Amino acid sequence: xxxxxxxxxxxxxxxLMSAFGNDTNPRKVDLGVGVYKDDAGNTPVLDSVKxxxxxxxxxxxxxxxxxPAGLEDxxxxxxxxxxxxxxxxxxxxxxxxxxxxxxxxxxxxxAELIRRARPGAKIWVSDPTxxxxxxxxxxxxxxxxxxxxxxxxxxxxSFDAMLETLRLAEAGDVLLLHGCCHNPCGAxxxxxxxxxxxxxxxxxxxxPFVDLAYQGFGEGIEEDxxxxxxxxxxxxxxxxxxxxSKNFGLYRDRTGSLTVVARxxxxxxxxxxxxxxxxxxxxxxxxxxxxAVVATILSDMGLRAQWEAEVATMRKRxxxxxxxxxxxxxxxxxxxxxxxxxxxxxxxxxxxxPDSIASLRREFSIYMVDSSRINVAGxxxxxxxxxSEAIATVCRDSRNSGQV
Numbered sequence: 001x002x003x004x005x006x007x008x009x010x011x012x013x014x015x016l017m018s019a020f021g022n023d024t025n026p027r028k029v030d031l032g033v034g035v036y037k038d039d040a041g042n043t044p045v046l047d048s049v050k051x052x053x054x055x056x057x058x059x060x061x062x063x064x065x066x067x068p069a070g071l072e073d074x075x076x077x078x079x080x081x082x083x084x085x086x087x088x089x090x091x092x093x094x095x096x097x098x099x100x101x102x103x104x105x106x107x108x109x110x111a112e113l114i115r116r117a118r119p120g121a122k123i124w125v126s127d128p129t130x131x132x133x134x135x136x137x138x139x140x141x142x143x144x145x146x147x148x149x150x151x152x153x154x155x156x157x158s159f160d161a162m163l164e165t166l167r168l169a170e171a172g173d174v175l176l177l178h179g180c181c182h183n184p185c186g187a188x189x190x191x192x193x194x195x196x197x198x199x200x201x202x203x204x205x206x207x208p209f210v211d212l213a214y215q216g217f218g219e220g221i222e223e224d225x226x227x228x229x230x231x232x233x234x235x236x237x238x239x240x241x242x243x244x245s246k247n248f249g250l251y252r253d254r255t256g257s258l259t260v261v262a263r264x265x266x267x268x269x270x271x272x273x274x275x276x277x278x279x280x281x282x283x284x285x286x287x288x289x290x291x292a293v294v295a296t297i298l299s300d301m302g303l304r305a306q307w308e309a310e311v312a313t314m315r316k317r318x319x320x321x322x323x324x325x326x327x328x329x330x331x332x333x334x335x336x337x338x339x340x341x342x343x344x345x346x347x348x349x350x351x352x353x354p355d356s357i358a359s360l361r362r363e364f365s366i367y368m369v370d371s372s373r374i375n376v377a378g379x380x381x382x383x384x385x386x387x388s389e390a391i392a393t394v395c396r397d398s399r400n401s402g403q404v
Contacts, residue, residue, distance in 0.1 A: 012131070012369055021368045025090040028365035029383050031374040034183065034346065035251055036217075036314055039380045046249045047147060048307035052179035052296035060292070065285045068276040070099020070257075074291035077256045077298040082212065082225060082240055087088060089232050093265040096272040097257050098279070099286045103213050103243030104136055105279075106258040108208055110239045111140035112278035113260070114174055123174040123209070124166060126150070128371070130183045133176065134213070137155050142174075150185040155339035157187050163200065171205035177231075178226035179240070181345020184373040188218060188344050194227035198234035208238040216247040216311040217345035219359060236263045244294050246346075249309050255290030314377075318346060321379045334392035346377050364390040 010018070012102065016032040016387050024366035033041045079090060089095050100106040114121055123142045126135055126149035148161035166175065177197070182188055189197070201208050210228050218224045232238060244255040258275065262268035279286075297303045322341045329337045340348045350372040360366040366387055368374050379387060 016367055016369060019361075023365050023367075025365035027383070027386060029367065029378060029387055031366065031368040031387070033378075035377075036246060036249065036318075036346065036376055037280050037375075037377045037380075038317070039382075041378075041380060043249065043251070046307065046310050048297050048303050048310055049249060049293055051306070052293045052300075052303055055296055056289075056292055063288070066291075068098070068280050068285060069272070070286045071288060071291040071295055073295040073299065074099055075257060077295055078242060079259060081215070081221070081298065082228065082259060083232060083244055084222075084225075084229060084338060087232065089228060089261050092168075094263065094268055095259055095261050096268045096403060097259045098275055099254045099291050100241075100258050100279070101283055101286055102245060102254040103211065103241050103256040104132065105254070105283065105286070106241035106243070106256045107133070107136045107211065108140060108282070109258045109275050109279050110241055111137045111142050112282075113239070113275050114207070114209075115140055115142060116274050117271070117368045118172045119170050121174055121207075122169070123176055124169055124206075125176045126162075126178065126182070128184055129176070129178075130213075132210070136312075137176075142247065145169075149182075150187055150349075152349065155187075155349075155351070157189065157193070159189075159193055159196075163196070166200060166206075167204065169204050169206055173204075173206055174209050175201060175206045176209045176211060179215065180218040181214035181347070183213065183345070184347050184349065184371060185367075186340075186343030186345050186348040187225055191227055191230060194230050195234075198231045201231075201235050207236055208227040210238065210240045212240055213243040214246050214345050215242070216308075217315055217346065220315070221247075221311060223310060232261055235261075239262055244290060246313075248290075248294055248297070248307070250290040250293065253290030253293070254287060267336050304404075318377055321376050322348075322382070325376065325379060325388065326383060328388035329391060332385075332388040332392035334388060334395050340376075346375050347373055349373055350391065352391070352395060356391075356397070359394045359397065360390055366390055373404060 037043055079095055079097050100109055122145045123137050124145050124147050127146040137234045146163040148158045151158045180188055208231055215224045239259045240259040243256045245251045260268055260271045262271055297307045326337050326341045352372050354370055
């Protein structure tokens with residue numbers, strides 16, 4: 001059987017990780033892999049997480065299955081963190097949440113629900129979008145269509161072009177939106193734009209599907225979901241895929257949730273039963289540990305305050321690095337990269353050529369994906385000047401050779 005198989009091309013990010021790991025240059029810098037790093041280059045376990053794990057070690061009495069929907073307290077607390085305790089959707093019992101293996105599991109579960117509810121629906125995704133959106137959603141049998149989002153020349157959202165394209169969407173199609181800290185470009189919708197999209201979704205009968213992977217990493221835990229909450233207050237139905245990988249640092253514990261919003265409690269119960277049926281045939285039962293950690297933190301006032309302070313520290317570090325990178329690039333003579341300071345979250349495009357990216361890797365051991373997306377959190381006090389000088393060098397070489 002297996003003699004008919006050919007090796008798959010390695011995932012670009014995974015290939016980058018391998019190349020970086022094999023590089024012996026002591027000055028090597030990883031700006032590619034999308035995990036938060038502190039100034040020492042580590043992805044630490046949060047102190048609030050360690051404290052919650054210690055409590056679980058003392059209290060937990062069983063490792064029995066927790067059921068297809070996952071941990072009930074986690075699901076309830078995630079709803080409140082995403083929508084807010086007084087949101088009319090929660091007051092009207094119009095939302096239900098299941099625990100998933102990370103945000104990826106939530107996206108796939110949402111796609112399975114859409115396929116069951118409306119098999120011919122198209123999913124409209126931003127151009128650019130997170131690369132894994134395409135296989136996650138497409139593997140569920142969904143047709144993927146792109147809409148313009150980021151103007152790579154002017155470094156702004158192409159909102160007029162986005163609206164013009166989305167007016168071509170058919171009733172029942174799905175509109176995938178990044179909740180905050182857009183991956184890969186870092187350019188986020190403002191509240192006015194969220195309002196316009198809410199009206200468009202109502203007019204065109206589109207189902208919003210919000211990918212919320214970085215809550216707390218943009219402007220704040222509450223501020224980062226202002227647009228999502230506005231949207232939920234306007235539309236009758238929507239989906240939210242949320243990840244705890246970044247804001248709780250639970251990358252390897254694969255902790256996420258899918259929240260379904262429907263017109264009434266009866267419809268939402270029907271929908272969530274379909275989701276649980278679908279996931280029963282994929283992963284059967286979700287893992288417990290990460291969700292138990294999150295529930296422990298969110299239900300304890302002291303641990304929650306500690307966690308919020310840690311998220312604020314990570315957010316401030318990222319935002320400070322953005323400003324420092326802009327200044328450092330300017331000082332090095334690389335040109336105007338001021339747009340980086342106007343963007344949010346861990347990611348931004350540098351907007352440099354593939355040849356320049358290859359030169360950075362070959363000559364300076366600085367690693368990033370070929371789109372020029374960088375993880376700002378990969379910068380540090382020790383490497384930011386080195387990275388800036390290297391970028392300035394390859395930009396000068398590019399200009400001298402006539403590359404765009």
